[in-house]
Amino acid sequence: MHPAFSVIFLTTLSGVGQGLFLALVTAQSYAAVGFIELENPSAFFGIGSLIALLFLAAGLFASFFHLGHPERAWRSIARWRTSWLSREVIVLPLFMGVVFIYGVLHYFGWDPNVLGVSNPLQGQLSLLVGLVGTVICFALFVCTAMIYACIKFLQEWHTPLTVANYILLGTASGFTLATAYAAIQAPHLTTLYAVWAVIITLSALVTRVWSLLRNRRIQYKSSLRTAVGISHSNIVQKSQGFMAGSFNTREFFHGAPRQVFLAIKWAFLVLVFPVPLLLLAAGMGSSAVAVLLAAFLVQYAGLIAERWFFFAQANHPQNLYYQTVG
């Protein structure tokens, strides 16, 4: 498939925003049961939610560049019963709304004790909103990933590993950002976030490498025999019906040379996993903001490469019909 940067930025930026929100709720849940103490929680959660919201808004903004008619984008909420894309279009603004409410509740300290328990739980309304947001956050990850995983003939994508990768890679980048954010805003949380960022990044490494290994051994169900319906082991295309390009030759091929394609794979394997892990390990003890911020930036750059490779690797069966110019 042709990797579109609008979709690459949509999925990676909203993944960061979602992961950061999950990180905030994690800290609040820890604090609610007394595992950790929070200093100045309203600023920490309020500004953190704002950052998450900015990432989500940037992702939403990027998504509009994918549309031929962005002014009709509102129509895409219509088919939520059948279309994962429609579901994503509904869940993304819904999630942004919840993140906004979560941030506002914290920043202005509107946190009534709705559960009627005061010890050890504190900040109960915002905690409830955070838990609802967590459910919606995972729903958004699933919607985004299922857009790709539900297409059964894109065999590289049609696997539960796609969903696992979207969840774990998004969450990993969000927790890495949360580590850098904590180093600035609440240094005593840096180690907590860094440890989680390392754990989630390592989990993402497992599922992503697993999906790479799976896709290496993939057996394509379609061939020229089934595409044209002629039972012969030697079928060669002589003409695709036109001499230059068409939508079919542009949209379904990544167009990069083999070396570039492989280089991007190794680039993301290095940038998403070992480099941020080393930087996190180096920066977590001293809460070195620059090192932790570098960890996030490197990982995010790696995720752009990862998403590019994710699209480029998928081999659409329609390509069987477009192999020879002539």
Place this chain on the structure above:
Amino acid sequence: MTQLALVIDLNVCVGCHACVTSCKQWNTSGPAGYMSDDNPYDKDPTGTFFNRVQTFEVGNYPNTETVHFPKSCLHCEDPPCVPVCPTGASYKRESDGIVLVDYDKCIGCKYCSWACPYGMREIDEHQKVMKKCTLCVDRIYDTSLPEAERKPACVMACPTNARLFGDVHDPESEVSLAIRERGGYPLMPEWGTKPANHYLPRRKTRITIHEDELTRADNPLKKERKQAPHTIEGPTLDDSTMW
């Protein structure tokens, strides 16, 4: 239930592209608007087409065979492109099974083209909406046309009658008979899309002739004359057959 479809006979298609040009002509002049082209007379021409004719070579030299393969939307009975559409712009008509795009609702997200394993949908680069074969829906129901012309433009244009049009759910229709009696098959059956369009395979007409069918061992027309000695050993057809 009606399911209109094309049946394309690969045995008689000569790859002349008349269906491609007539399709483009009819649909670019239609009420749904033009089908845009870029650089039509220049380097790297590109444009929107509903129909393509491709050419494949089958077999190993010298025993090869050229197969011309017209390719347009198959109007699947279970079209994977329809449920993925977020706006409902892509739909399948219940009345006649034609898969259509509502150009006023399409947001141009291209998701349906990803969800078509055959690559039958093409985006119009200028109108920014997804386009595909309509089975000439603006023609086949047009009562101002003579009844014989209420067929898709490609079917009308085909000089070898390689394209048949009709209802594949009516067991007695021309297309159903062709599928049933001439081995009509769908493309990529492995994805369960149940394409309505079918293709008729190439056919070979072969006769088997043995040597003793060419040489009469005892020619009754020359019975009175001196017989040439038999060159064929053993019993021949003439020993067992009344000619």
